[in-house]
Amino acid sequence: MIRLYTEKDFEKMRKAAEILCQTHLALREVIRPGMTTKSLDDFAHKFIVDHKKAVPAQLGYSGFPYTLCISVNDEICHGFPSDYVLKEGDIVSIDNVIDLDGGLADSCWSYKVGELADRDQKLMDVTLEALNRGVKAAVVGNRIGDIGHAIQEYCEVENDFSVIRDFIGHGIGKEMHEDPQVPHYGKAHRGPRIQTGMVFTIEPMIASGNWPMELEDNGWVAKTRDGSNVCQFEHQLIIHEDGPEVITDQSKYSLTEEDKDFIKSYKF
Template sequence: MNRIIKTESEIKKMRMSGKLAAEVLEMIEKYIQPKINTEDINTICHDYIVNKKKAIPACLGYHGFPKSICISINDVVCHGIPNKKQIFQEGDIVNIDIAIIKNQYYGDTSKMFFIGTPSVLSKRLCQVAQDSLYLSLKSIKPGMPLYKIGEIIENYVKKNNFSVVKEYCGHGIGRNFHEEPHILHYANKENNITLKKGMIFTVEPMINAGNPQVTCMKDGWTIKTKDHSLSAQYEHTILVTEYGCDILTWQKNETISPKLINKH
């Protein structure tokens, strides 16, 4: 088990990595337009990470993943592989997942984008996915049982008649892409870890409009909803602080504060 509590110098590096990952999502927004192929988006992000930010795209080559970022459209839940043949269409919803390494430390974040005007369902699904993440982050503080995060997310998602994917979870992050602890996005009391100041991990609920079941495509990476329903995901890397948590991958246009103070 990796050392879960980060030192001050590690936290400083993680703030840098998180900010950098967030900046990639801010930068790419203007390129997310109809008729653009996902390979081009991958190239723009790769060049920005490597040349502008002097960092390493963490996904490239990770367990053999062939590209620098993941792009997941409509019924793709996660790990979509960018390619020239895949072209954004009016009405698509798109998740872009960015993970980078800077000074040997990882930053990891993702968000949804709309191509043109989304359907009412698409918009609502993305809103509920983002709100479920925000709600869970607002509850985080030292002393809280870890399972509460998943409980808050699942309760909110179910109340809105959507479902939570159970196969994939958030994770500790630091010098390694995936560390302890696992952050489940559904109610599960098996994980009896208590949150402590200095923990850094991702929360990244994947929310389906239909059933929670998913299936893996022949490429061994692309995960789709089994019933072909739409899927949405938002992800942040967060640091547990004495007052609540800091969102290390916070982006400028978000409706949530980068420093969450939990007095309850």
């Protein structure tokens, strides 16, 4: 069942999205070579819980033990924060979900650590543009399949990359994962019709090599089977009659003075 939401619901989601985006902006300020991914998770947890008084919705979800999913290089998604030390040339995808008074917001963003190899920089550029093309297809009257078709055509036909098949976008509202399912590949003009009041994510995971994946023994961390690098960008959309509202657009938000003070005083 695809739920349709109201302006009252949207207001809660927008407030959660502001904290989510401020968390990403704070992470952008601190990420650098020499840090562990666990130290980033610890920082985000304190920023969200102690500073912003919000709930990191991924923590404990189906047993997931961290605030953030942090996936590095060939990790597709659901990466465990660890003692891995970030180094120059890494691609780091950080997935963050905020619950604020029952309003949910979900966005993954990828960061480069220092300078990237040319192929990896292109991978990041193509993935972000793929997300933007998916958003443009998310209009009333189109079908969910039009989103995946736009992404796949751009990544696999126009560029020499692969769309991950095993993980897709999803509805979000009362729960973190709802219908509709939003694949990032497939045929146009297929799937549910996009309607006013829908809320869902578009979150392409794009590999520089082939798309087949494997799971680590923990049952969470997914990696490319061929060891190729992956990039992911994700937005949460509210569908209106006149077009999609991207509530996780970081350019809409900024760090407050209190946020900046928190970052300055935090001891890694």
